[in-house]
Amino acid sequence: MSNIDSYRRNFLTGIGAVSTMAAAVTIAPGVFLREVQAKPAEKAVSSKVRWGMLVDVNKLKDGGDACIEACKKEHGWGDEEHSNNKQDAQWIRKVTVKEKLTGHEFSLPVMCQHCDTAPCVDVCPTGASMKRADGIVQVNKHVCIGCRYCMMACPYKARSFIHETLTDQKPGTPRGKGTVESCNMCVNRVDAGLNPACVDAAPEAMLFGDLNDPESKISKALKEFGGTQIRADLGLNTGIRYQGI
Amino acid sequence: MFRQLSKKTYFISLVLFLALGISSCNSEQPKLMKAVTQFDSDQERDAHIALMRYDHKDLLRHKRDDTMLRGIRTKDNSLKACISCHVPKEHNGKILRHTDPEHFCATCHNYVAAQPDCFKCHVDHPVDDDKAGVASTLSNKELDALHASVVTSSDKLVDNKSSINTSTQEKQ
Amino acid sequence: MATKAIFSEVKNNGFGYWGILGVFGVLVLGGVWAFMHMEHGHFSTGMNNQIVWGMPHVFAIFLIVAASGAANIATIGTVFGKKIYQPLGRLSAFLGASLLIGGLLVLLLDLGSIGHVIEMAKGHLNFKSIFAWNMVLYSGFLGIIVVYLWTMMDRTKLAKMLYKPVGIANMIWRFLLTMATGSIFGFLVARQYYDAAIMAPLFIVASYVFGTAIYTLVLMSSFKFTGRELGDAILNRLRYTLAIFLALTLFIEFVRHLTNLYATEHHGVEGFILASGDNISNLFWFGQIIMGSLIPMFLIWCRFLKNNRFALAVAAILAVLGGLAQIYVILIGGQAYPLILFPNAEVTSSFSEGVINPYTATPAEILLGVGGFGLAIAMVIVAVKVFKVLPTTLADSATDPHHTKKI
Numbered sequence: 001m002s003n004i005d006s007y008r009r010n011f012l013t014g015i016g017a018v019s020t021m022a023a024a025v026t027i028a029p030g031v032f033l034r035e036v037q038a039k040p041a042e043k044a045v046s047s048k049v050r051w052g053m054l055v056d057v058n059k060l061k062d063g064g065d066a067c068i069e070a071c072k073k074e075h076g077w078g079d080e081e082h083s084n085n086k087q088d089a090q091w092i093r094k095v096t097v098k099e100k101l102t103g104h105e106f107s108l109p110v111m112c113q114h115c116d117t118a119p120c121v122d123v124c125p126t127g128a129s130m131k132r133a134d135g136i137v138q139v140n141k142h143v144c145i146g147c148r149y150c151m152m153a154c155p156y157k158a159r160s161f162i163h164e165t166l167t168d169q170k171p172g173t174p175r176g177k178g179t180v181e182s183c184n185m186c187v188n189r190v191d192a193g194l195n196p197a198c199v200d201a202a203p204e205a206m207l208f209g210d211l212n213d214p215e216s217k218i219s220k221a222l223k224e225f226g227g228t229q230i231r232a233d234l235g236l237n238t239g240i241r242y243q244g245i
Numbered sequence: 246m247f248r249q250l251s252k253k254t255y256f257i258s259l260v261l262f263l264a265l266g267i268s269s270c271n272s273e274q275p276k277l278m279k280a281v282t283q284f285d286s287d288q289e290r291d292a293h294i295a296l297m298r299y300d301h302k303d304l305l306r307h308k309r310d311d312t313m314l315r316g317i318r319t320k321d322n323s324l325k326a327c328i329s330c331h332v333p334k335e336h337n338g339k340i341l342r343h344t345d346p347e348h349f350c351a352t353c354h355n356y357v358a359a360q361p362d363c364f365k366c367h368v369d370h371p372v373d374d375d376k377a378g379v380a381s382t383l384s385n386k387e388l389d390a391l392h393a394s395v396v397t398s399s400d401k402l403v404d405n406k407s408s409i410n411t412s413t414q415e416k417q
Numbered sequence: 418m419a420t421k422a423i424f425s426e427v428k429n430n431g432f433g434y435w436g437i438l439g440v441f442g443v444l445v446l447g448g449v450w451a452f453m454h455m456e457h458g459h460f461s462t463g464m465n466n467q468i469v470w471g472m473p474h475v476f477a478i479f480l481i482v483a484a485s486g487a488a489n490i491a492t493i494g495t496v497f498g499k500k501i502y503q504p505l506g507r508l509s510a511f512l513g514a515s516l517l518i519g520g521l522l523v524l525l526l527d528l529g530s531i532g533h534v535i536e537m538a539k540g541h542l543n544f545k546s547i548f549a550w551n552m553v554l555y556s557g558f559l560g561i562i563v564v565y566l567w568t569m570m571d572r573t574k575l576a577k578m579l580y581k582p583v584g585i586a587n588m589i590w591r592f593l594l595t596m597a598t599g600s601i602f603g604f605l606v607a608r609q610y611y612d613a614a615i616m617a618p619l620f621i622v623a624s625y626v627f628g629t630a631i632y633t634l635v636l637m638s639s640f641k642f643t644g645r646e647l648g649d650a651i652l653n654r655l656r657y658t659l660a661i662f663l664a665l666t667l668f669i670e671f672v673r674h675l676t677n678l679y680a681t682e683h684h685g686v687e688g689f690i691l692a693s694g695d696n697i698s699n700l701f702w703f704g705q706i707i708m709g710s711l712i713p714m715f716l717i718w719c720r721f722l723k724n725n726r727f728a729l730a731v732a733a734i735l736a737v738l739g740g741l742a743q744i745y746v747i748l749i750g751g752q753a754y755p756l757i758l759f760p761n762a763e764v765t766s767s768f769s770e771g772v773i774n775p776y777t778a779t780p781a782e783i784l785l786g787v788g789g790f791g792l793a794i795a796m797v798i799v800a801v802k803v804f805k806v807l808p809t810t811l812a813d814s815a816t817d818p819h820h821t822k823k824i
Contacts, residue, residue: 039316041317041318041319041320041322042317042319043317044311044315044316044317045315045316130313130314132314132315132316133315134316140313140314141366142309142310142313165365166366167342167368167369168368168372169366169367169368170368170372171325171367171368171372174366174367174368175366176365176366176367177365178365179366187316191316191318192318195388195392199392200388203387203388203391203392204391206392207392208392217392217393
């Protein structure tokens, strides 16, 4: 890393720390409670909850690199032995956007957007591509035949196909040859009352919570400041919202 | 086209086929590896064995749907729990895999020549939790404080502007 | 059945018959090898997370679409009462069924988890999915074909009574089947090249081209090898059917591209397909349009080539190759063009954002596809020997009642 880079990094970290402290001071002590409560293990998920995520792109220090690392570590994708780099799984990726007219440039993490009316769920012949009652879109690999129609249908290119036999998967994230996979909003962590891994990897820029609960932090933030959907024109009512894009 | 086979030929081949089946029933039952943790009473153990010996595949199928579709994650629903009890962390100094004949599931499944599909996706041996996923270095309290900042400061236009600049710089 | 055509099994038993069967058998073996090779995982293929459907799917879709067109010859005889087509019905139905089986097998063998297909039988079917509908439509098509063949081949009263109703059912079913196959691409909102309902009619007319071309080739070669007489009356019907549907396909392609060009958001992808100078646009112009459509139409309609069988055979072969090119352009071209997440912006990422995705099919993928084609034809070769599929003669005097008057 060059000196200039390290200078920038220190400078940025400084900004981040200052704004964080300022924010922390303004919040009442009661707010520190974990917002994501673990549901009892024997209880089924309900449609009263709709999980969602808010990403403030302007506050992401690294355009999402930390999120990507955390996701890889949590779910174990990305270094498949035989697959070439176009065949490797990619649950979440950093997309850099430069507007042609203005030259305005920003980077953001793009993953499964957890659509309300998900095209991948519609096209899946077996129902393997599914949306849970709480809005999490995931692949039920037990019935996935590996036809890849969902990959054709996804407007966000969020899905990957596993091109080879895998061993030593993470216990919380079963993955295997010949099935399709994608970001599952860390369903294993969410059910255990934790935030998705990426959200905790970029806590200063990302927020996870219940979009159906008007009192949740994410709902309040979205109500007050708004949030953009990628390709909102498709009317998919995504669970992932962005600020600053 | 095929010539008409005589009834005699049919009968003889049927008898031969059945004899083949009976002959394979003669060998010894496979010896299963002992579970890592044992039940408190023999009664409990016997009940578990009686249930699982015949119904484990239906239970696995039923419970996988419960977990997958409805998010039910009790210990009874957990394949991880089955594995952590039935498969030792190490066997003779090596990780025991479903391709090894000593692996609890493989012992019987090899015997009946039925391949379980589970381990195409699920890990076949117990994995320590701290190796399993992300262990955040920050405490919950620190994380929450940071998350809270996402809400509060995005209303400030000045803040936004400065971070737009920073995010472009960060590109290099 | 209304005609008095006499059908007989193929009597050839020598090197000719078994040799030809052997050639297609080798193709099938090649497909089997390819399947074993790909079973280790799709990493050994040219397909990846950007080009998710590759060469096997080009062949599979081509064969399935061609199946419907091949069965169309029987429909013309049954539903529209054209007597001249009725002796052609049995071969048409057999060819339709075998092409469909060949195509479906390729599709099935390319799946990532073939074992999980059994889950669908246990009720895991999502009827919002066009794929799920296709499963029903494809198996239903095979069922109807079996009944249809029975009505054509049995002499009982019941069979004769059912001949026409089953023929109509077959026609409607085929219509739905081809439409549903086209609709696989018709309703993908995400892809710039696919979200147009015109895909359904395009696939219907294209199916007549592919099916008629393959049928013509099978009919000509089977009659040649068995020494049966094949008159110009029949061949000219097939010839002009082929040409008319070639023209129709060309017209619908024209309309499709024109509509796309009207919408600004599609300019990018249309530019890529039509004018990029890339493999895809070359294949479109030289493969599909010139070689696959214009030259065959010329070969058929050129006055100097009237009744020229060699020209017809070449036209049919070109139409088949052009059809493969057409499916390739739609399938691979549509995926090669990047998805647009942010319009009017340059986008980059580690996941091939904003770039044209290259694709090169590996030999295994091609062999798998060709294997499906080989299986379809091998099945027909066996069928004509086992069943009374081929008419003993299709000489003009036998097929065309007005034959003598014309001269």
